[in-house]
Amino acid sequence: MSLIVTPRHPALGAEVRGLDLRRPMDAATRQAVIDAWTRHLVLVFPEQPISDEEHVAFTRQLGEPEIFQQTSLGLRSDRVKEIFLVSNVDKHDRLMTPAEPSQKQLSSARQWHTDSSYLPTPSVGSLLHGIEISRTGGLTQFINMYLVWEELPDALRRQVEGKRARHDFGMMSRLVGSPAPSGAERAALPPVWHPLVRRHPVSGRTSLYISSIYNDAVEGMEEGAARRLIEELSEFAAQPQYMYRHAWEPHDVLMWDNRCTVHAVTSHDPTERRVMHRTTIVGREPVVAA
């Protein structure tokens, strides 16, 4: 099978055709997908009407699918436990309001982040399947954090070099006012420290590593200054020359690298249904400082 890979933006993001995600990949095809991913950071697979089971099976060919730890808000599918529900429709097919706890928590994704960075070995990548897509907004935006690191002004560079930031799952609820994690969830997810400047295990390239919805501290800095630094870094990163903005079509599947990109979704009309299913590839190694 030969893949047709077409860049969608000079910084990152490429469309991949010539692959049926429902079929197992042979070794050469799998390597071609990984090579395209290493090069483009975000892959768009258009017209892939996969079931949840096929979504998980495809993910398994790339790594182990994560099972979301938190069960209290209904964000994890009851039917297929590896599926994380990025949806404003509940299991009875009713539209939820933005005030509902699960929707508040999902609203954190409007701020720049990388998935599962609060784990000791954060996720490698995520695969998001657009089932019911928004036409009023709901664009998923990605930033190439290699480029951001290369072009980071010296004053900011000096503040992050050789330092670590803390990532706390509970930070997200403090930020958006969603329910705080329970005692058991907190015990299972203690805050972790990761280098702010990291080396990618496959490409060997250096990137800035921040996740603004989870970062609540930076080594050697007072709390307010640390938060301001993370915001300043996010603001520098969020420039059009570093960013691919994905406007969804039904049954697009997006696969992004959580080790060298951040992402954020734009808001949309909350009376419009938006149903996306995600798998997340478990990280196998700690974040290595560059």
Ligand code: OGA
């Ligand atoms: C995610 C996420 C983006 C979106 O699934 O990890 O941040 O487009 N969602 O909903």
Ligand code: MN
């Ligand atoms: Mn996310």
